Amino acid sequence: MQWVNVILAVCCLGLGALHLTRLALMRGDRVGEASHAAMGLGMAAMYSPLGDPVPGPVWIVVFAGTGLWFAALAVRAGIGTRDAGYHVACAVAMLFVLTAGGHGTPGGHGGHPDVALLSVAALLFAGFFAWHALRCGDRLVAAARGGASCECAPEAPPPVHAAGTVVRATAGPTAATRALTAGEAVAPGRLARVRSVRTATGAHIAMAGAMTVMCLGML
Numbered sequence: 001m002q003w004v005n006v007i008l009a010v011c012c013l014g015l016g017a018l019h020l021t022r023l024a025l026m027r028g029d030r031v032g033e034a035s036h037a038a039m040g041l042g043m044a045a046m047y048s049p050l051g052d053p054v055p056g057p058v059w060i061v062v063f064a065g066t067g068l069w070f071a072a073l074a075v076r077a078g079i080g081t082r083d084a085g086y087h088v089a090c091a092v093a094m095l096f097v098l099t100a101g102g103h104g105t106p107g108g109h110g111g112h113p114d115v116a117l118l119s120v121a122a123l124l125f126a127g128f129f130a131w132h133a134l135r136c137g138d139r140l141v142a143a144a145r146g147g148a149s150c151e152c153a154p155e156a157p158p159p160v161h162a163a164g165t166v167v168r169a170t171a172g173p174t175a176a177t178r179a180l181t182a183g184e185a186v187a188p189g190r191l192a193r194v195r196s197v198r199t200a201t202g203a204h205i206a207m208a209g210a211m212t213v214m215c216l217g218m219l
Helices: 002-025 030-047 056-074 084-100 115-144 190-194 197-216
Strands: none
Touching: 002 030, 002 190, 002 197, 030 056, 030 084, 030 197, 056 084, 084 115, 084 197, 115 197, 190 197
16 A cells, blocks of 8 residues: 555645645735645655654644644634634644554554554544545535535634624634635736635645545554
């Protein structure tokens, strides 16, 4: 199955490069794009048959930092990106793979005393990412039929005051999956497609699929 790892490594490397390009082009939440880029590059390193050129502690610091950043945003009412929770889940999943030592290979944690618990956690993560990929795919199909936006980040619920009055949410669309603004929409050529919501949603599907395979490989 070495060739499968090679294909997935190249795919994840491409996803990391895509998000780095979007990071340079987008004017919104750069931390969100950087988080997706780090995840893509980290997964590429884990899948690579040549080994991970980056020391494990470096990846742990990166994903712990992004997880804490988006966890802080998630608990601040009306502030931050709408998909902060998804970024937290991604960071936790990457930390799980790194610390469990599986790196996407079957039986990677076979010597661990809590194999059953780790297998359950890997299965839960795999189910979550599979669900996210299917959800984003459904959004793309619905958008192609003209029925809805293909943005796969969940809508942020409007905050509620103590008296029960619903207040309009102040957070805008996520930079990672937002549609183009009116000024950006007219930009011709490939750059507009790189910045488009369809491209971001497609990247979500590919990365979630690769993460599903990685987690299943740890069972």
